[in-house]
Each structure stands twice: as structure tokens, then as C-alpha cells.
Amino acid sequence: MAVPNTQLADWLSRTGWSNGALARQVRTKAAELKHPHVTPDTSSVRRWLEGQAPRPPVPEILADLFSAHFSFRVTTYDLGFETESAADRALVYNRSFAATVEAVADLGRSDVDRRKFLAGSTFAAAAGAGPAFDWLLGTMDQDPQPDRRVRLEDVSAVKNMFGAFQQMDIFQGGGSGRLALAAYMNEHVYPLLRRSYDEDVHQALAEAAAEQTYLLGWMAYDNGEHGTAQRYLIQSLRLAQESKNPALGAHVLAGMADQATLLGKPDEGLRLAQAGRQGLSRTPESAACLADLWALEGRALAKLEDKAAARHAVAESERAFARVAPGNEDEPEWARFIDPAYLNGEHAHTFQDIGDSAQAETYARLSIDHARAQRRARRGAMSQAALAVSHLQRRDLEAAHAAGVRTLNLTRQVQSSRAVEAVQNIKRQLTPFGRHPLVADFNERARDLLAA
Structure with missing residues (x-):
């Protein structure tokens, strides 16, 4: 049974319009917008008030009509329409x-x-x-x-x-x-x-x-x-x-690139990171943002198995970050997290993905040291996980177990699905070692965290 739309009823009562008057205005507006199939009547408005959701574009037309009447924006959400249009609209760069x-x-x-x-x-x-x-x-x-x-x-x-x-x-x-x-x-x-x-x-x-x-x-x-x-x-x-602010836009593209690569779309991650670098070239650049974009380009290239290009991207990231003032003091506040703890952690994962476990361990340890000094549990957890996997790539199960336990302990201190996914990855990487006591111990320690 439909739930009455009290929000729409409230807005309608504030206008003083009758159901018929609202229906006529919707028809007129729909005709202006070339939607000849939209022809509501008084009964249509009554059904909307009773909780029936009108089909698009009616919710948007209603929002425009109420907005024009009150001289401020009234949205479809304000009118009580829980359609998918808001979620879809947020995917559009308008x-x-x-x-x-x-x-x-x-x-x-x-x-x-x-x-x-x-x-x-x-x-x-x-x-x-x-x-x-x-x-x-x-x-x-x-x-x-x-x-x-x-x-x-x-x-x-x-x-x-x-x-x-x-x-x-x-x-x-x-x-x-x-x-x-x-x-x-x-x-x-x-x-x-x-x-x-x-x-x-x-x-x-x-x-x-x-x-x-x-x-x-x-x-x-x-x-x-x-x-x-x-x-x-x-x-x-x-x-x-x-x-x-092109630098800020480039920073947003870095985040989009990171997400795309994480979700198994490194080709899109690569394009987004490169678009960010191109946009950054049109402004007095943020060296930290440029370092981040190169780092994320490296992550995408590693997933695409372009080892030489991934190494080049890491080198360019380090070259860019060398221009950053100590403490990022000349950088915008949103770039303050782009520091050795973060960048070395990203580089560790890049080298891990191209199979260079020695370099991965080196960068992971650098990240861990900085993260520990700053008490950054999330970054520490993700870099400890990278360290654990680098040990596993060299078949050093004991060292991997120790790093894995440290990953678990740090992950429990934060609310981060990425840290939890790092734990899950260690668990997967341990599978080839079968029923070894250290594997069983790690899985037992991780059970409660992964279940939650």
C-alpha cells in the first residue's frame, strides 16, 4: 500500500493551488518542454498525493513549478520523490x-x-x-x-x-x-x-x-x-x-583514477591520471599533486603489466615530490596528505604488482616508518600488507606472518574497507601455503575482523 506523500501535500498547500490548477500547470510546462505525452489531470494529482510516484519527467517539472512560485530552488527530493534520478544525475558533469x-x-x-x-x-x-x-x-x-x-x-x-x-x-x-x-x-x-x-x-x-x-x-x-x-x-x-582552480580539479581526477584502478579498471585509471597531469600543466602546479598523479599512473601501468612505464612513473613521482617544501607548507591543505608515508606506500604496491618484491619491500618499509611516526594506522596497515605480500613473493612465510599480524592490529584501529581488503589480500596470498600453522594462525586472528 502506498504511503501518502505528505511533503508534496505540504508544498501544494503552501501555494494555495488546487489539484486541478497544479495539473494544468504541469500540462502547460510539459508542452513547453515538448513532452506531449505528459497530460495529468486532477485524478493524477490525487494519486501523487496518495503516494504514487509520477514517471519522469513529471517530478522535475513539479520541482521547476514550485521553484518558480517560491523564488528559491525546490528539488524533487524536497517534494518526496525517491526516484533514481538523483543518483543518476550525480553521474553527470553538468x-x-x-x-x-x-x-x-x-x-x-x-x-x-x-x-x-x-x-x-x-x-x-x-x-x-x-x-x-x-x-x-x-x-x-x-x-x-x-x-x-x-x-x-x-x-x-x-x-x-x-x-x-x-x-x-x-x-x-x-x-x-x-x-x-x-x-x-x-x-x-x-x-x-x-x-x-x-x-x-x-x-x-x-x-x-x-x-x-x-x-x-x-x-x-x-x-x-x-x-x-x-x-x-x-x-x-x-x-x-x-x-x-586547475590544481584542485587535477586532485579530484587523481582520486577518480585511484578508484578506477582499485576497481579493476586500470585503463580508465591511467586516462584519468594523465588528464589530471595535462590539466595541471595549465597552472602554477602543485608539486605534491603532480607527484600523486604520477604515482597513480604508476599503479595503473603496473596493473596493465607495463613494467618499464610503471618504473618511469615512480621515478617521475619522486622527482616531482623532491620539489615539495618540508611539511608540504607551500601546498594547499588538501594536498597535505601527499607525503612520504602515502607516496612510498603507493610505490610499494606498484613494484609489488610488477613482481619486484625487493623494491616493494624497500618502499613499504619507508612508508611504514613515516606512518608510525605520524600514528597513521590506515596507511601503516596498507603498507604492512604490502610488506607481507612482498615477503610471500620470496616465500618467507614467517616474516609475512609477522607483517600480516601488524596489518590486523592497525586495521582494527580504523574504519576503512581498504585496510580490510588489504587483510583479505594477505589471506588470499597465503592460500598456496596450505595448512601451515602460521597460515592457520593468521586466518584465525583475521576471522572476527573479516566477519565484521
Whole structure:
């Protein structure tokens, strides 16, 4: 039995329109938009109020009608329509900034409410290619958007929150605090995008929103929610273009490349990383971001079994990072995590994938030392896992077991599906060693963690 749509009823009552008046306006608007098959009547409106969901494009037409009446944006979500259009819309890199604002706002609200259509959304294998191309075009030709007025102080308050949430992700994992960040964005950041501001504030606000929308995507990615993550990253890329900050857009493409490679699409990961480097060449570059893009290009190339190119990418990553000031002090805040603990860990996995266990061990140990000094459990866990696998590649089961146990202990300290997947990978790599007591011990230690 359908549940009455009280949200639609509330908005309709606030207009003073009758059911018939709303039906007539929908018909008129549909005709303007060349949807001749959309011909609702009074009975149609009654069924919508009783809980029947109208077929597209009716929800969007209704949202436009209510928005025009109230002189502010009313979304399909506000009207109580839980269709898949919000999740699908977040996969689109829209040239309209207003449409981007609505897409990311709908996505954030759906994320906090854990709507089934979003929680169950999947990673779309080729969805990043179009946005990457559109972003590159956008960095070459960006017309200023006339808009309204918000204070720079509002933007500063948003940017000040970014560091706190990024630290939460780095030290506690993407599963810790992501919904709190989503709620903060819904209540304090996305509403600002609908208000008025001058052009300088417009760019600064778009940049701040892009940074935090990226962080939402990264946290979802780390928590294994890849469909949600992809949608946040695509919308972050569009916001980054609006901010006219190519380095930030390149950073978002790095995240998209990382995700694509992790999900078994290294060819797309390679294209996204290369698009990021190309975009970065049009700006006073962030050396840390360039180092990250080269590192992720190396990860993709290793998966594609291009060993020489993967080694070259690692060398270029190290060359770029050599230009970074100590402590990343000259880098934007979003680039602060790109440091020796992170980069050496990525390089360890690259060499592991091309079968160079000695180099993999060297880089893994460098990453582990830096991660331990910073108390970064997630990065430490992933690098300990790389160390364990490098030992297994050389048939050193005892050393691998010790590194595997350290991986388990660190993984228990964070909420990160990537760290858990690293444990699962060790378990898989131990399979050829059969029923050896050390294998049985590791599997027993890992049982509770993997079950959870």
C-alpha cells in the first residue's frame, strides 16, 4: 500500500493551488518542454498525493513549478520523490552550475538519509571519462558566472572545517565521520551555493565546496561505497572547474583514477591520471599533486603489466615530490596528505604488482616508518600488507606472518574497507601455503575482523 506523500501535500498547500490548477500547470510546462505525452489531470494529482510516484519527467517539472512560485530552488527530493534520478544525475558533469548545485545537494541529503537507491548505487565503469574531458575543456575556456552575494567570512568558516574532517579521515578512516561531514555540508555549505555572492566569493565558495565534496567522495571510497564515492567525485570536479582552480580539479581526477584502478579498471585509471597531469600543466602546479598523479599512473601501468612505464612513473613521482617544501607548507591543505608515508606506500604496491618484491619491500618499509611516526594506522596497515605480500613473493612465510599480524592490529584501529581488503589480500596470498600453522594462525586472528 502506498504511503501518502505528505511533503508534496505540504508544498501544494503552501501555494494555495488546487489539484486541478497544479495539473494544468504541469500540462502547460510539459508542452513547453515538448513532452506531449505528459497530460495529468486532477485524478493524477490525487494519486501523487496518495503516494504514487509520477514517471519522469513529471517530478522535475513539479520541482521547476514550485521553484518558480517560491523564488528559491525546490528539488524533487524536497517534494518526496525517491526516484533514481538523483543518483543518476550525480553521474553527470553538468555545464550548468545551478544544475550542479541541485545534483550535489540531492546527493548529500540522500547520503545522510541512506536512501536505498543511493546506498545500493554501483560504480559506473566509464562514467569518469566524459567528466575528465569536460573539465579539461573547462580549464581552457571559463566564462565568469554572474551571481549573487555571500560573505568571504562564510567561505573562511567552511574552509576552516575542512582540515578537521580531513584529519579525521587520515587518522580514523573514511568510515569515521563521513556522515557527520555530509550533514555539515547539507546544513551549512550547499545552502550557501544557492545564495547570492560576488564573483570573487563565487570562486572561493565553489573551491571550498569542491574540496569538501571531494573529501566526502574519498571517505565513501575508503569505506567501500564506490557508487556514492563516484558521484561525489564527479560533482566535486564540476565545482572545481567553477572555482577556476586547475590544481584542485587535477586532485579530484587523481582520486577518480585511484578508484578506477582499485576497481579493476586500470585503463580508465591511467586516462584519468594523465588528464589530471595535462590539466595541471595549465597552472602554477602543485608539486605534491603532480607527484600523486604520477604515482597513480604508476599503479595503473603496473596493473596493465607495463613494467618499464610503471618504473618511469615512480621515478617521475619522486622527482616531482623532491620539489615539495618540508611539511608540504607551500601546498594547499588538501594536498597535505601527499607525503612520504602515502607516496612510498603507493610505490610499494606498484613494484609489488610488477613482481619486484625487493623494491616493494624497500618502499613499504619507508612508508611504514613515516606512518608510525605520524600514528597513521590506515596507511601503516596498507603498507604492512604490502610488506607481507612482498615477503610471500620470496616465500618467507614467517616474516609475512609477522607483517600480516601488524596489518590486523592497525586495521582494527580504523574504519576503512581498504585496510580490510588489504587483510583479505594477505589471506588470499597465503592460500598456496596450505595448512601451515602460521597460515592457520593468521586466518584465525583475521576471522572476527573479516566477519565484521
